[in-house]
Amino acid sequence: MKKLELVKGDVLQRKGDSNSKVFLVEQGLLYAYTIDEKGKEHIFMFAPKGWIVADISLAPNTSELYIEAIEDSVVIEKKRSSELNNTSNIKLERRIAVLQNRVIMLMSASAIERYSHFIKTYPEIVQRVPQRMIASYLGITPEALSKVKSAKMKNNKK
């Protein structure tokens, strides 16, 4: 738990780094973002004074996100594990991880990519739920989902 002074442009965490740290913004403004395969940046969140920024993902030790200072800033760095001392915390963190993934998907992935990710992540649910609900969860229409599925089959990517 130490205090860090940052100047505009400093990068606190890179994709692939350990994600065991949590940063509390004491002053200034940071932001967290991903960069997709095409090199495009997608801003996941802004973190002004008083907010916490962290990559809270399901993968144990690989950050999905870059965290960077937009302005000169002061942050407190904590170990994430110190937050994990009770059950409700763990459940809440899992929820955040799922939502983080969902936001990144919605921002950066096409219908096909979203569907592929969904069936990989929730294979049991795919079986138990009507197509129109999956479409709605993915943020597309049932008609578009039909198209996606037949496109996938033709490509043997079933």
Next chain:
Amino acid sequence: MKKLELVKGDVLQRKGDSNSKVFLVEQGLLYAYTIDEKGKEHIFMFAPKGWIVADISLAPNTSELYIEAIEDSVVIEKKRSSELNNTSNIKLERRIAVLQNRVIMLMSASAIERYSHFIKTYPEIVQRVPQRMIASYLGITPEALSKVKSAKMKNNKK
């Protein structure tokens, strides 16, 4: 903290209801969704066995979400406040609330609606950050954001 037995189609919580409850799924499958102004349903999450479902929104007592059973299910109902006994929990809940809003926005709102919501919710950040970052946060291109802004000005909806 009581146990509820649900049959397929039972609605646990409606938009506008108190959101002070958290449901732990012991068996079956539930889902949480919003309905937009046009009557269209947007599925926010599925909740199979072992998951928690709840509307964790910033507004104190008005759920944004409907929660409903897709299959016959058994859930444990808890008071949400019982989860709120320490600081890190409150911070985590705030993060979830923000992410919940963000997912709903990304799923159901047009570029104009997303921008309007953003400037209302984070007026300070709009001033401190380049346009291209706001566009990226909204999930649109800087060019599209330019269009949106000039469209808004013409409509006096500035």
Next chain:
DNA sequence: CTCATTTCTTAATCTAGGTTAATGCATATT
């Protein structure tokens, strides 16, 4: 088993937002 309702698929058309490219502004750098 039959009729009704909902779900899924396919196809034709439409549109919001993406892509590309050119231009004007700022802010840096020498």
Next chain:
DNA sequence: AATATGCATTAACCTAGATTAAGAAATGAG
């Protein structure tokens, strides 16, 4: 001051996915 680099805006075109519509398949109720 002059040049360079990045940011914002505008406009012409393009494309993924929405909308609309109709038929086929599945599910359900009596």
